[in-house]
Amino acid sequence: MIDESRVGAWALPPGVSAEVALSEVRQLRAGDRPTHGGRLFAYVYDPAVPGLDELAAAAHRESAHVNGLDPTAFPSLLAMENALVGAAGRVLGAGPGTTAPDVVGSVTSGGTESLILAVKTARDAHPEIAAPRIVVPSSAHAAFAKAAHYLRVAMDVVPVSPDTLRPDPAAVAAAIRPETVLVACSAPSYAHGVVDPVEEIAAVAADAGVRCHVDACFGGWTLPYLRRLGEPVPAFDFAVPGVTSISVDLHKYAYAPKGVSVLLHRDPARRAPQYFAYADWPGYTMINPVIASTRSGGPIAAAYATLRHLGDDGYLRLAAVTRDAVAGLADAVRGVDGLRLMAEPESTVVCFTATEGGPDLFVLVDELTARGWHTQPQLSYAGLPASVHLTVTAAVAPRVAEFGPALEDAVAVARSTGPVRLPAELASLVGALTPEALTPELVMGLAAGLGLGDGSGTGPLPERMALVNTLLDAAPPSLRERLLVEFVGLLQRPAWGSDG
Numbered sequence: 040m041i042d043e044s045r046v047g048a049w050a051l052p053p054g055v056s057a058e059v060a061l062s063e064v065r066q067l068r069a070g071d072r073p074t075h076g077g078r079l080f081a082y083v084y085d086p087a088v089p090g091l092d093e094l095a096a097a098a099h100r101e102s103a104h105v106n107g108l109d110p111t112a113f114p115s116l117l118a119m120e121n122a123l124v125g126a127a128g129r130v131l132g133a134g135p136g137t138t139a140p141d142v143v144g145s146v147t148s149g150g151t152e153s154l155i156l157a158v159k160t161a162r163d164a165h166p167e168i169a170a171p172r173i174v175v176p177s178s179a180h181a182a183f184a185k186a187a188h189y190l191r192v193a194m195d196v197v198p199v200s201p202d203t204l205r206p207d208p209a210a211v212a213a214a215i216r217p218e219t220v221l222v223a224c225s226a227p228s229y230a231h232g233v234v235d236p237v238e239e240i241a242a243v244a245a246d247a248g249v250r251c252h253v254d255a256c257f258g259g260w261t262l263p264y265l266r267r268l269g270e271p272v273p274a275f276d277f278a279v280p281g282v283t284s285i286s287v288d289l290h291k292y293a294y295a296p297k298g299v300s301v302l303l304h305r306d307p308a309r310r311a312p313q314y315f316a317y318a319d320w321p322g323y324t325m326i327n328p329v330i331a332s333t334r335s336g337g338p339i340a341a342a343y344a345t346l347r348h349l350g351d352d353g354y355l356r357l358a359a360v361t362r363d364a365v366a367g368l369a370d371a372v373r374g375v376d377g378l379r380l381m382a383e384p385e386s387t388v389v390c391f392t393a394t395e396g397g398p399d400l401f402v403l404v405d406e407l408t409a410r411g412w413h414t415q416p417q418l419s420y421a422g423l424p425a426s427v428h429l430t431v432t433a434a435v436a437p438r439v440a441e442f443g444p445a446l447e448d449a450v451a452v453a454r455s456t457g458p459v460r461l462p463a464e465l466a467s468l469v470g471a472l473t474p475e476a477l478t479p480e481l482v483m484g485l486a487a488g489l490g491l492g493d494g495s496g497t498g499p500l501p502e503r504m505a506l507v508n509t510l511l512d513a514a515p516p517s518l519r520e521r522l523l524v525e526f527v528g529l530l531q532r533p534a535w536g537s538d539g
């Protein structure tokens with residue numbers, strides 16, 4: 040007998056049918072950016088291969104309840120993880136018959152986890168260093184900063200040249216100190232899609248006796264195929280002697296559903312400090328190579344099925360399609376007066392900025408959104424101008440011919456509209472504000488002034504983000520961080536349900 044008087048205010052709503060529950064998910068999903076169809080140039084990786092989603096979903100379902108906590112209880116997962124690590128090694132210049140036959144690795148939940156673990160492993164390989172440090176180019180992914188922050192490792196940032204968007208290896212060498220445990224570089228960088236001089240950087244790291252991690256999370260699965268297609272891809276993988284670890288995300292250009300990356304080390308000894316083991320409690324002895332303990336087998340099985348299905352021929356074909364789409368988009372950018380490419384594309388990113396007198400990029404991004412093209416604005420940073428980032432996947436190829444005219448039209452409108460002007464009070468506020476001076480009242484006022492709902496976080500997001508981006512662009516990085524934490528915090532509030 041249920042005592043209704045004890046249910047109280049915390050009762051959940053009664054259960055609904057499976058159809059209703061699923062239709063709620065579908066209704067919520069309808070408000071999202073389109074994950075398929077080649078019109079979203081960030082966040083998603085769509086190969087547009089018929090049947091692939093269904094295959095991955097079926098494989099995910101098979102293993103969703105399998106727990107990666109204990110590889111001996113679920114040998115299926117161990118076998119699939121070993122297959123994924125082996126495949127990643129093969130793509131990245133390791134394995135039998137190569138100069139890196141002893142490479143080992145782990146499957147993680149994503150690029151960020153792979154990078155955190157690369158930093159942790161390097162740090163823990165040197166327990167004698169009390170205040171460890173890492174050296175990263177300024178173009179390295181923000182996940183290195185997250186790793187440094189979580190792990191209390193100091194970060195020495197080497198600026199990239201505004202012309203090449205790459206760090207100078209001599210400056211990397213100069214940044215290495217006795218406490219440096221890791222030097223990192225990207226192949227390619229996310230923001231601009233350029234490949235760092237890995238050979239030179241790995242050499243200076245090796246000379247100093249320091250590990251060198253290549254962050255190939257974004258492009259590690261395409262660069263080798265682009266090279267096979269004849270593109271001039273520089274050496275960046277285990278064929279480079281000083282490279283000690285590499286990360287590659289399967290949920291990016293291996294086209295697996297989200298939740299899978301691989302972290303590789305040149306040999307088992309280098310991987311050893313990655314493990315966490317704990318027997319000093321009354322429960323099971325915990326031995327984890329990665330951050331999570333309980334891990335769903337779903338993403339791993341989905342990635343396994345995706346890789347098996349696409350295979351070498353599939354990835355080669357998709358890389359060719361993507362390369363052609365990149366070339367087409369880059370041509371479209373070159374053809375529009377007022378825009379210039381930040382770098383000649385050398386991977387699967389097209390990144391452009393405005394020339395002197397060109398359109399306001401934040402207005403342009405909104406104009407493209409209004410036309411159904413979802414691009415990613417990048418704020419100006421340390422002498423680099425604001426830019427627009429396009430992650431290009433195979434699904435974009437059939438759309439390329441439509442993009443050029445849309446871009447031209449959007450640029451024409453953005454030019455005639457001109458940049459958004461920050462209201463005077465917002466402009467003076469952001470000029471004078473320091474992160475420490477932000478109060479909840481100021482945040483609410485700013486959010487309301489920017490059209491972020493009524494400032495309480497409960498209203499709809501504005502369709503046009505140029506005002507928000509212009510404000511953020513005017514702020515230094517530390518204030519950008521604080522403002523976005525506050526704004527996102529306003530959005531992330533519990534949905535209590537109708538009685539709440």
Ligand SMILES: Cc1ncc(COP(=O)(O)O)c(C=O)c1O
Pocket residue numbers: 148149150151152154180182225227228229254255256257258288300
């Ligand atoms: C070069 C690079 N490294 C790391 C990451 C982080 O990956 P994730 O978002 O899977 O954590 C990304 C994501 O875009 C990336 O492009």
